[in-house]
Amino acid sequence: MSSSPSNDQNDYLPVYLDALRIDTVLDFDLFLNRQGQMVLYRHQNLPFTDRTRKGLLEHRVDRLYVPNTSRKNYQRYIESSLDQIIADDSVPEPSKAKIIYETSKNLVEDVFANPRLGGNIQRSKKMVEHTTSYILRGHEAFVHMLQISSFDYYTYTHSINCCTFTIALAQRLDVKNPSILHELGVGALLHDLGKSKVHARILRKRGPLSRTEYELMKKHPVWGAEILRETNLVPPKAYYPVLQHHERMDGSGYPYGLRDSQIHLYGKIAAIADSFDALTTRRAYKDALDSFKALKIMRSKAGLFDQGLLNEFIKLMGPAETKDDALRTANKTAEFIV
Numbered sequence: 001m002s003s004s005p006s007n008d009q010n011d012y013l014p015v016y017l018d019a020l021r022i023d024t025v026l027d028f029d030l031f032l033n034r035q036g037q038m039v040l041y042r043h044q045n046l047p048f049t050d051r052t053r054k055g056l057l058e059h060r061v062d063r064l065y066v067p068n069t070s071r072k073n074y075q076r077y078i079e080s081s082l083d084q085i086i087a088d089d090s091v092p093e094p095s096k097a098k099i100i101y102e103t104s105k106n107l108v109e110d111v112f113a114n115p116r117l118g119g120n121i122q123r124s125k126k127m128v129e130h131t132t133s134y135i136l137r138g139h140e141a142f143v144h145m146l147q148i149s150s151f152d153y154y155t156y157t158h159s160i161n162c163c164t165f166t167i168a169l170a171q172r173l174d175v176k177n178p179s180i181l182h183e184l185g186v187g188a189l190l191h192d193l194g195k196s197k198v199h200a201r202i203l204r205k206r207g208p209l210s211r212t213e214y215e216l217m218k219k220h221p222v223w224g225a226e227i228l229r230e231t232n233l234v235p236p237k238a239y240y241p242v243l244q245h246h247e248r249m250d251g252s253g254y255p256y257g258l259r260d261s262q263i264h265l266y267g268k269i270a271a272i273a274d275s276f277d278a279l280t281t282r283r284a285y286k287d288a289l290d291s292f293k294a295l296k297i298m299r300s301k302a303g304l305f306d307q308g309l310l311n312e313f314i315k316l317m318g319p320a321e322t323k324d325d326a327l328r329t330a331n332k333t334a335e336f337i338v
Helices: 050-058 068-087 093-113 118-135 139-147 155-172 178-189 193-197 211-217 220-231 236-244 265-279 291-300 307-316 324-330
Strands: 012-016 024-026 030-034 037-042 046-048 063-067
Touching: 012 068, 012 093, 024 068, 063 068, 068 093, 068 118, 093 118, 093 139, 093 155, 093 193, 118 139, 118 155, 118 178, 118 220, 139 155, 155 178, 155 265, 155 307, 178 236, 178 265, 193 220, 220 236, 236 265, 265 291, 265 307, 291 307
Parallel strands: none
Antiparallel strands: 012 063, 024 046, 030 037, 030 063
16 A cells, blocks of 8 residues: 555545445546555456455455546446446345435535536436335335435535435325336426526525625526526426525415415425435524424415425425434534525
8 A cells, every 4th residue: 555645534535335336447546545545455457356355344344435526427337336236135225315415415506606507407317216216115215315305505405305305205196107207306406407596605604695696596496497498308397496496375475476276286396305415414604493384484484385296205204214313313403505
């Protein structure tokens, strides 16, 4: 082994051992963290063998590191391996959830960095297929995704959480058609894409937005739909979660002030998922609500959400396997987002 040029962990991407497929050739170097020192373990372009894996397990290594300079190579590798990982019964379910979540986070970051790149949108569609495939394995899979969901609000992780909630709620509504789950999931994953046009200063502002800033922020659903139309790569109905996740049943939402039947089913589902995650993830300037309080508030605002869908979402989140388990453990905090 040889020492790495950098010992700053921020210069590396953590990699779960379960994410590395046996007998595949890795086009990225692998590093180990030895008491804060990043040490080269394995050069790129070498096959990752069963013997290699067993050797790491014998030394209780379940996580390695890839230099950020090789991030694209690793991301391409893991995205192409997800279907095998999900189908591999030897990979523990919690590990599958972690791998899917981290892979999705890195993907969404790429999408927001270059939202008009058709390749990124195509990758998002494939990612939704993997996420849907995993969640459809059963309620336990959904619980695992909840348990590792981010406890801090970031646009990337918020997008993943909303996609997870949306697909799970649709499944609870007995939606089984893969094409419907896919177009709904794609819309949910990309629902905040328009925020890529909002200045980071506004997105990261620690206090309340000014009236001008709020009016600007309210344009993000329309901007998101415009970006997707430029790519012309997503199904037509996938636009509904993007355009309508801030519409409300009583007409008080935006951008169009739609009411009740004017809002598509996908928009109603996305509104519930978006609001719940905004309430139950931490922001820098405001404490959170736990799952019970968040759902109670949403239930009390009868004019905002479709009550039938909200009732099913409440059942999805409880009673014993609610997000509260993860929230209490991590002492999560949250607030509504615009």
